[in-house]
Amino acid sequence: MLAIVQKDWTTLAPERQISLLKKLKPDMLCTFVRRLDPTELDISVLRWVAARQELDLGTALTLFFAFSPRRYNLLPKDALSDDLRARCSVIDVLCQRINCGFYIPIASRRMENPALVADWIKRQSENMEAGRKARWNFDPSILSPMLADKPSSPRVGRIASRPGLIQGLFTPLFVASRT
DSSP: OOHHHHSOGGGSOHHHHHHHHHTSOHHHHHHHHTTOOGGGSOHHHHHHHHTOTTOBHHHHHHHHHHTOGGGTTTSOGGGSOHHHHHHHHHHHHHHHHHHTTOSBOOGGGOOSOTHHHHHHHHHHHHHHHHTOOOSOOOOHHHHHHHHOSSOOOOOSSOOOSSOOHHHHHHHHHHHHHOO
16 A cells, blocks of 8 residues: 555654655545554654644544543643653644644544544543543534534535645634534
8 A cells, every 4th residue: 555554664764754754645644644653653753743734633533542642631741751741742732733623624534433532522521520630622513523423415516635725724613613
């Protein structure tokens, strides 16, 4: 499938990993990112991946949950080692960008396991009710496209593989207002 997969990815220098990722088309990048193990990558590669606007909401959430964030969600920031603190900073960025609508939901690239999102939202509500302060809280209205049973019906007419400038600016506003 991807030439990167055929190479021994983990032995490459972080700069080389990023240069290979830059060559991928958005669909291929999202497919590859969904298979990444964050524990095997350098923090600079993870930061680069999290900053990509080519990622869709499903891919960003898949990467978020690949970090196993539940283990660190209720821990104080100063209770983490420097390596974990750096990895958690990437999770911070993913959470902030998800909440502000940076990653666009694309019906054809939904999460493989949407139950993770539903469980996270449920636990988030339980934490708030119990007065526990969690590190990563999502806006449920932003995540609602990932929780829908069926993908939204396709629009009639031309469908772009990636939204244009205007659609990219306004889609998060409309997605956030749906409840």
